[in-house]
Amino acid sequence: MPVTQDQALWFQDAFSKLVDNVDRAILGKRDIIELVVTAMLSEGHVLLEDFPGTGKTVLAKALANTLDGTHSRIQFTPDLLPSDVTGVTIYDQGKGQFEFHRGPIFASIVLADEINRASPKTQSALLEVMEEGRVTVDGVSYEVGSPFMVIATQNPVEQAGTYSLPEAQLDRFLIKTSLGYPDHDTAVTLLLDSANRARASKVSPIIASSSVTTMARLAADVHVDAAVLSYLNQIVSATREHRDSALGVSMRGALALARAAKTWAISRGRTYVTPDDVRELAVPVLAHRIIVDPESEFAGVTADEIVSKVLVDVAPPAYRAA
Structure with a gap:
């Protein structure tokens, strides 16, 4: 069913309130918050990669507190087991049967802190649930429910003893972004409020889980013209053919960009996607799916x-009046 203008305006207002609420904990990073909320409403996952102390965990906790649902935090360490994430089947002697004890992955918002510090075996435990929304233990599948979002964090420093995420798992993240350090004025504001050591805890729930699911379904119905989809596919294809690219964006990446562009468009109060929506989201949605050619990477590419170069080379479709 096509999205009406009234529905788009309602979505825009709700989206703005969500961002404002999270912004109470993370000051001066509204653009990054918008990306993370877009991922949530696109039923995707987010990878935050940044230096220590930039607010990655605070952002994840603030978003979790904004949602009136369940949330959990998993601290990834080298000794973390897959069952510590998904859950385990235990024999109950009193009942004479096996019972499944759910792991922390069964939550609306899951914070996977320092995901690159766990072993590849544990990292892979997230693959099925991130893609399909269910966990399989001892041959039995368990749905994690909706909404469901994983916000993973990792530090680009102190790589000794860590395990880089494989390309197959990076492709499961809708968006990869970073917070960066605050500007001068924001830093001074944070220093003045230094007594507040738990900024995320000050964020209160303002939206129900069912409303998030409703917004996600509404975003999925946003109209995308065939010309815009052709433009999107040309961008994706160009990443595969670029001379500095050893591996370009997969079809999963193209679908992810289409989903995110729909949410981005309706968050602006529109019922249709424009080429600018695709361009604005191209880097955070596509860049982490590209493997740079080793020689080009050594040269600093x-x-x-x-x-960014692909966006310059590929011409957007010409404007067409309604």
């Missing part, structure tokens, strides 16, 4: 630069 980054995946972000490849996407």
Whole structure:
């Protein structure tokens, strides 16, 4: 069913309130908060990669507190087992049967803190649940419910003893972004409030889980013209053919960008996607899915630069009056 203008305006208002609420804990990073909320309403997951002390965990906790649902935090360490994430089947002697004890992955918002510090075996335990929304233990599948979102964090420093996420798992994240350090005025404001050591705890729930599911379904119905989809596919194809790219964006990445663009469009109060929506989201949605050619990487080329160059080379569709 096509989205009406009234529905788009309602979505825009709700989206703005969600961002404002999280912004109480993370000052001066509204653009990043908008990306994370967009991922949630697109039924996707987020990877936050940044230096220690930039507010990655605070952002994840603030978003979790904004939602009137369940949330959990998993501290990834080298000795963490897959069952510590998904849950385990235990024999109950009193009942004479096995019972499944749910792990922390069964929550609306799951914070996977320092995900690159766990072993690949434990990291892979997230693959099925992130893609399909269910966990399989001892041959039995358990649905995690809706909404469901994983916010993973990792530090680009102190890589000794860590395990880089494989490309297959990076592709499961809808968006990869970073917070960066605050500007001068924001830093001074935070220093003045230094007595507040738990800023995320000050964020109160303002939206029910059912409303998040409703917004996600509404965003999925936003109209995308065939010309815009053709433009999107040309961008994705160009990342595969770029001379600095060893591996370009997969079809999963193209679908992720289409979903995110729909949510981005309706969050602006529109019932349709424009080429600008695709361009604004291209880097955070596509860059982490690209493997840079080793020689180009040695020369300083980054995946972000490849996407930016592609956006310059691929011409957007011409404006067409309604």
